[in-house]
Amino acid sequence: MSDKIRLSVAELHTKVQELLVDKGFSFEQADGIADTITAAERDGCLSHGVFRIPFYLAALKNEDANAQAIPSVSVNETSSVVHVDGHNGFCPAALKAGFEPVMDKARTRGIAALAIHNVYNIAALWPEVEHLAQRGFVAFAFTAANAYVAPAGGTKPLFGTNPMAFGWPRGDKPPMVFDQASSVCARGEIQLMKNAGESLPDGAAIDKDGHPTNDPEAALAGAQLPFGQHKGSSIALMIELLAGALIGDFFSYQSSEKDVHNIGAPFGGEFLMVIDPSHAAAPGTADRHIEHAEELFTRLLAQEGTRLPSGRRFAAREKSLNEGVLVSDFSDF
């Protein structure tokens, strides 16, 4: 492994973007990817930080991956579902193209959806729900992956690690955001544990013969398991349906079939739902969703040992913005 270097968050963004442009990405594609990689390093989510750059570069080996893609947005006057075709580029640029139209729809109609089609999605989902929640919206995001996870009761990979993310606005405070895989572990976490020589928690995976394993390498060759047994499996199935069949994109097993070079860069769609809370309070009653939620957060945090899902990330962010981030030197990627 290469030496670690300390960079400010802005410097990291510039360096990632320059590297990607140098490797053949358009400015728009590189800018979006640099946003998500920088945000992950800044927030201490290392499995989606600099560690991911090789996945973006490797994705270009897929014959149809398009590092120069210009996403196209379809907005229909009647419908509240906004579509963005990523044209085989990467998800961040497609999301950027869809944010304003879907927020416009949500403001007028109260609830809207954003369907992102035909993208490679190697990023975390919290950046998009955070973006929307910072602007006052309640937001959900769902995407499939490659087939890594056995359904409850089964032994063979079928589902992706299928994350769902949720964002809740908190006025002047950073939003409450969670982004969680529907498997016990995220794929990137297992790859990091393998590199670090660490063991998986019990119940996270089975080997290729269907036996429980704590060995990251055996898990990567076998199948991951859903969190919370059949309940996490139901959520993984729901996410396949939303990001796959509903919007006419790939299921995880279809993404795996397409990934003939075994690169691990999932291809398919992402589905988001966006709610403007000003439409959601009962007619004639005051809209006090933000202060009401704070009462719940206060009660939750009053219990010793608890935290808000996004608390650790925002603490890491504050530190990174003050001190910069320490990352592997990736100039030779």
Added chain:
Amino acid sequence: MSDKIRLSVAELHTKVQELLVDKGFSFEQADGIADTITAAERDGCLSHGVFRIPFYLAALKNEDANAQAIPSVSVNETSSVVHVDGHNGFCPAALKAGFEPVMDKARTRGIAALAIHNVYNIAALWPEVEHLAQRGFVAFAFTAANAYVAPAGGTKPLFGTNPMAFGWPRGDKPPMVFDQASSVCARGEIQLMKNAGESLPDGAAIDKDGHPTNDPEAALAGAQLPFGQHKGSSIALMIELLAGALIGDFFSYQSSEKDVHNIGAPFGGEFLMVIDPSHAAAPGTADRHIEHAEELFTRLLAQEGTRLPSGRRFAAREKSLNEGVLVSDFSDF
């Protein structure tokens, strides 16, 4: 306990409805409640069947519970969020009032929401998502409960058992539906285990001092735990926000505070999202969401040991429609 009697599903519905009218419920309220109790017995979900009748009757002891409530619907031409005020009645009648308007909105706009306000909600959520999915929609439902569940890391009840339900249409087949508590066990399951002298699974609950317990009675006096540790806790929190702060209704702890007679009939709101899949495929592409999803279901069921979330329920339904259901005699409730 009283003797068991065998009834046809239709007979059970009539008897439950007559009993409720006799106890002071209006026809509309009794009809909605009889629907949900009958559906639960028919589908083998005993914790939401006849077992629940005493909860409905006890709820009338709450000073403001209104067995004669006539739900009022608010539809705004611009907004896709339909509101129903249940006026302190029970949820089933309010849902019935909201179904057509929210489906109309979803058909036109692609995505719509239904906010049910001011209801006692003692029922399962799968009947409403099944109703919507049978009509071709993708549907989500969320509701809070009373404060029974400790947040991840904590030891005191804060969240409800907070179910979420999801429904997916399958054309001529019964829809794919799941309805799962964000706790390891549903509250009603623990009450049934207590009655049957059974033990709770590990990780389901802590006693009032915060120690793990398998004793249903100690669990009911202590706190239940979320499924999948912090991930289920995040989902429980999301559901509090959606069914509570977003639509201006009660959090679970507020419902508990209101329940001064400790009846266990949660009061508050329910939030549903409804999608018309015909809006969700990429523009210019064929909408083949149903056949596409069947390909996934076929692959899932090809793995030995798996099942679709709703499979067991539909098998029980077929049996009940042929043979009737065996229920406790509830004529002296």
